[in-house]
Amino acid sequence: MEPFEGHGHWWLLGNEENKVPGTLKIDSSGGAELYLIGSLRSFEDFGESTTANGVTTTSFTQESMERSGTYPRIHGLIGTIAYTLEDCFQKRSARNLMGGIPTEVVHVNQVFKNVYYEEDEETVASGISFVPRHLSYWVRKGGLASSIRAPHERQEQESEAEPHISVHGYEVPSDDVTLTDGAELHLRQRLTLSGDGITSKEIKQLYYYRYDAPGLRHMNDLLEVASDLQDLVSVATNRTAQFDEVAFYHPEIKLIPEKEDSALKPIEFIARWNAAVNTPEKVPNSLVFGYEEFGGMNGVASWLAVAAKHRISLGRVMATRYSKSMPVSDRLLNRAASLESFDRVRNGDSIDFGARMARCANYAGGEFMEMVKNRRKWSKMVKEDRDDIAHNLGRSRETAEQIFLADSLYWLFILCLLKEAKAPREVFRSIKKYGEYSWLCTKVSTLVRAA
Known part of the structure; x- marks a missing residue:
């Protein structure tokens, strides 16, 4: 997205008379911060007040100070456009007890433009x-x-225009x-x-x-x-x-x-989205599979039905794709756990982890069997690596080999979802011919054969 900077006035719900000028800044990744000239709460709001015998005493505790810097919902107006800022907290503040104008920097997790959501109103x-x-x-x-x-x-008779x-x-x-x-x-x-x-x-x-x-x-x-x-x-x-x-x-x-x-x-x-890239990616000149191959919107509808059924597992697997800094061992663990969950939801029985992996490989079919060649041997290798990582046994493979195994788990999960979504045969043929997939087939089959 394009970075944005807007100057307006901001206030807390129920405290509309205290409108504070400030600037909302949003960066290209969707991160938002509000820079205020003034304070959304008065100094007294930072403490806890009690009244006894006509005397009001305000005490300041760590808890009250932290609570005073938390803003569940802020309203704002930039020009004629309404804003609701959601799930906010104070990052920095400057306040002089001898006078002067306080300032605040507020971190904003979510921005809604063109609407005011009232206090306790559901979004x-x-x-x-x-x-x-x-x-x-x-x-x-x-x-x-x-x-x-x-x-x-x-x-000749055509105009110069x-x-x-x-x-x-x-x-x-x-x-x-x-x-x-x-x-x-x-x-x-x-x-x-x-x-x-x-x-x-x-x-x-x-x-x-x-x-x-x-x-x-x-x-x-x-x-x-x-x-x-x-x-x-x-x-x-x-x-x-x-x-x-x-x-x-x-x-x-x-x-x-x-x-x-x-x-x-x-x-x-x-x-700020979890699925984001910090550097521009090349446009996809070749596709793993195309929209028309997938069956157009009917294929998309089938995918949505299956994705809703396995949403937690799908999210976990895709997080291993979206996070570039995730260690290889975590990628393997998350993908293995997601496949285990997929098989449990699909079959509803209790069997050994290695047997689940072998059953998933069998369900995925010929394209995946072409990668591993021997599903029982491959599933044994995955089980050994998963146990080694989970229980810190210290017998881990070389990093490159673990990358190949982790990537085979990613493709197995995707193939299983596509199979359950009844994707057309052309989709699986296209995956088989996709350069990265065919290259991984060579690497994984060699690794399994040598084990």
């Missing part, structure tokens, strides 16, 4: 739209075209599907113009998802659906599909409030 919405990075590269539905006309192709280079943006119809719970999911296109109009003028295209629930839902529930789709795009493109935009919709927040059939006004949502 609920009827829908969410979001842009996972690389989604446009995955769906590849067109919408842009260009043409160049050489000078000799121009007819006839374009030499033309770029066109075409509207692409929405892809829609109704989910089993009655919710609707839409894949939509957005075209925008950019450039200064003097040295450049270009058409930009992006695709985004819009999810509309059959009723009001807590925003965390809507974010879980968005996260499941983010994971799908990350798997399919082999990139981190971090959220570039997120907005919620509420039936009472309209673009034209007095108009009953007005479109809903987006409640922009900003936060």
